[in-house]
Every structure is written in structure tokens, then in C-alpha cells.
Amino acid sequence: MNGVPESILTPADRLSDTYDMVVMGSGAAGLVAAIRAADAGLSVVVLEKAALLGGTTAAGGGVMWAPNNHLAKAAGYSDSQADGIAYLTEAAGHVLSMEEIEWYVATAPRAVSYLNESTKVAMIPISRPDYHMEWEGSADGGRGLDNSPFDPAGYPGLSALIRPSSYFPLLTMTERDGLNGRAADPALLAERAARGVRTMGGALVGSLLASALDRGVQLAVTAPVKELEESEGRWSVDVGGRAGREADHRLRGCACLRRLRMEQQAPPGFPSVPRNTHQCPLQRRGRAGTWAEGRGRRC
Numbered sequence: 001m002n003g004v005p006e007s008i009l010t011p012a013d014r015l016s017d018t019y020d021m022v023v024m025g026s027g028a029a030g031l032v033a034a035i036r037a038a039d040a041g042l043s044v045v046v047l048e049k050a051a052l053l054g055g056t057t058a059a060g061g062g063v064m065w066a067p068n069n070h071l072a073k074a075a076g077y078s079d080s081q082a083d084g085i086a087y088l089t090e091a092a093g094h095v096l097s098m099e100e101i102e103w104y105v106a107t108a109p110r111a112v113s114y115l116n117e118s119t120k121v122a123m124i125p126i127s128r129p130d131y132h133m134e135w136e137g138s139a140d141g142g143r144g145l146d147n148s149p150f151d152p153a154g155y156p157g158l159s160a161l162i163r164p165s166s167y168f169p170l171l172t173m174t175e176r177d178g179l180n181g182r183a184a185d186p187a188l189l190a191e192r193a194a195r196g197v198r199t200m201g202g203a204l205v206g207s208l209l210a211s212a213l214d215r216g217v218q219l220a221v222t223a224p225v226k227e228l229e230e231s232e233g234r235w236s237v238d239v240g241g242r243a244g245r246e247a248d249h250r251l252r253g254c255a256c257l258r259r260l261r262m263e264q265q266a267p268p269g270f271p272s273v274p275r276n277t278h279q280c281p282l283q284r285r286g287r288a289g290t291w292a293e294g295r296g297r298r299c
Ligand SMILES: Cc1cc2nc3c(=O)[nH]c(=O)nc-3n(C[C@H](O)[C@H](O)[C@H](O)COP(=O)(O)OP(=O)(O)OC[C@H]3O[C@@H](n4cnc5c(N)ncnc54)[C@H](O)[C@@H]3O)c2cc1C
Pocket: 024, 025, 026, 027, 028, 029, 030, 047, 048, 049, 050, 053, 054, 055, 056, 057, 058, 059, 060, 061, 062, 063, 064, 065, 166, 201, 223, 224, 225, 226, 267, 288, 292, 293, 294, 295, 296, 297
């Protein structure tokens, strides 16, 4: 495997032909799906088309927007489900149904509880207000959840396999906010870099990857899903790249793509993100779409 740590990645010749669940992509969406499936006792493989893990999630800020979450309440912020629904209706009422908005606001705190109590994810409420304080239901802090630094000790080689940040320094979002534009302590940055510590989206991905590995989830990189085929309720997944052992490799499993129409949702608080929905490019039989980077797909 050319120096790739086999304790982290499953080499092509060790991939099974059959899994209970095949997850495409190693961003936050795929990794959480993989962890939940493993918790339910399923055998899971995550196939990542890139050479590094984590997708856009690892390169980004990793801040989750979760109204009415228990961490914010414990930190002294006041919030309610009704306020969360009112704000999200202002932000995304033109693209989401009321049912979806209510589902998100009811489910986000449960997701926060699950991630913080059952996985290695460790979130910290940020004191930033919502982007639109003039909107009904806005909150002056606590809805944005930052990630504690992820220390990869115990997972040798993992940090080097996580996609680097696009431009963020090795600081938490909270630490970065606290600097108010001043330069970070170079000694702290150097020490974190030397130990492979990751912050922001990299910390979220690192924590999720560690949690997935703890549960026996297999990870494969350079493993693009090229084609899906469903027959009698089971899916066959064609994998290219190195994991395809030169020629294409076919895995069978109950893929996570039961719902072929997936919706792209604009994250609340990101007004510059196009607010639209897309038809999932994956056909019942056909090539995986080239734009298929996650961007918060629901499946
Ligand atoms: C600079 C920056 C900062 C951001 N900050 C925030 C923030 O603070 N808070 C927030 O909520 N959002 C933020 N975002 C947006 C957020 O990162 C994305 O919405 C989120 O990461 C999407 O997660 P995902 O798991 O759906 O997709 P990704 O993290 O992109 O994961 C998808 C993965 O699927 C893989 N893949 C695609 N096709 C295939 C295939 N055929 N076979 C195998 N693998 C495949 C990709 O290579 C990728 O690794 C930020 C984005 C950027 C760029």
C-alpha cells in the first residue's frame, strides 16, 4: 500500500465483496451515516473517490448550526424550538417545507446529543450571533457549534490522510474569533502541526473517522463509485480506481442510497450558498454524477 497505514485504510485486496451498507464519500454526511449504521450492527464500508478523506467537510469550518441544543443551554444561552423554527422559516422557508423545517429543528439537538455523547466529536457553542439578527427567532449565540481540537494520538497515520484545510489556521473557530484579526501564536500552530492535531472541519472529520474505525467501519480511498445497480432490493456498486484493483471491482450491499432523489439544502446562515434543490445525479443504473460532492445531501 506504499506506506499507507493499513490500520486506517482497507487495501483493495481486503475489501469484501458484500457489505450491509456501502457509503459513498467520507464527508460529514457519509461518516455519520456509516457510524449510525455500524451502531445498528451493520457491516459498513466508506468509499472515497479522492486520495484523502474528509471531502469539503475537512477543508471547511466544521461549525454545525443547531438551534435549541443542550450544549448552548448549559453554557447559558436561551433558545427554543419555536424560535429555531421561526428563524429557519425566514432563512429557508422558500425552499423547505414546514415539515422539513420542523424536522430539522427537532432533530438537530438530538444529533448534537448523539455526536457528543456517543462519538468522539466534542463540540463547543460559539458566542457568535445568527447572521440575521433582524429575523424573527434569531439568537445571539450558542446555535453555532465549534469543534474541539482533534488529537490523533492512538490513530497513527490518520491525520495525514485527512484533507487539509483550504485556508483556516490550526485554531478552533473560537480561538480564531478571540484573536480579532491578530496573528496566532506560531509556537502553538507548530506544536499542533507536529502532532497532527486538526481543528475546525478537520477536527470534525478526524473525530468521526476515529469513531468509525472504533466501530469497525472500513475505509477505502481512491475508490470512486462509478455505477449503481439495484436488483430485488439489493444494490451493486461498481468501484474504480485503486480500490477497483486496476479493473473495476463490484461490491454488493444495501447501499445508503435508497432515496434516489436527494435534496441539497442551503445551510442556514450561509446566504451566499445557492438556495436550490437538485435531482440526485445517480440513476438506478448509470454513472455517478461528476458534481456529486456532498454539500449536505440527505439520504
Ligand atoms: C471553506 C469552507 C468553509 C465551510 N464552513 C462551513 C461551516 O462552518 N459550517 C457548515 O455547516 N458548512 C460549512 N461549509 C460547507 C460544508 O463544508 C459542506 O456543506 C459539507 O462539508 C458537506 O458535507 P458532505 O458530507 O455532504 O460533503 P463532502 O464533505 O464534500 O463529502 C463528499 C465526499 O464524497 C466524495 N465523493 C463524491 N463523489 C464520489 C463518488 N462517486 N465515489 C466516492 N466518493 C465520492 C467526495 O470526494 C467527498 O470526499 C464550508 C465550506 C467551505 C468550502
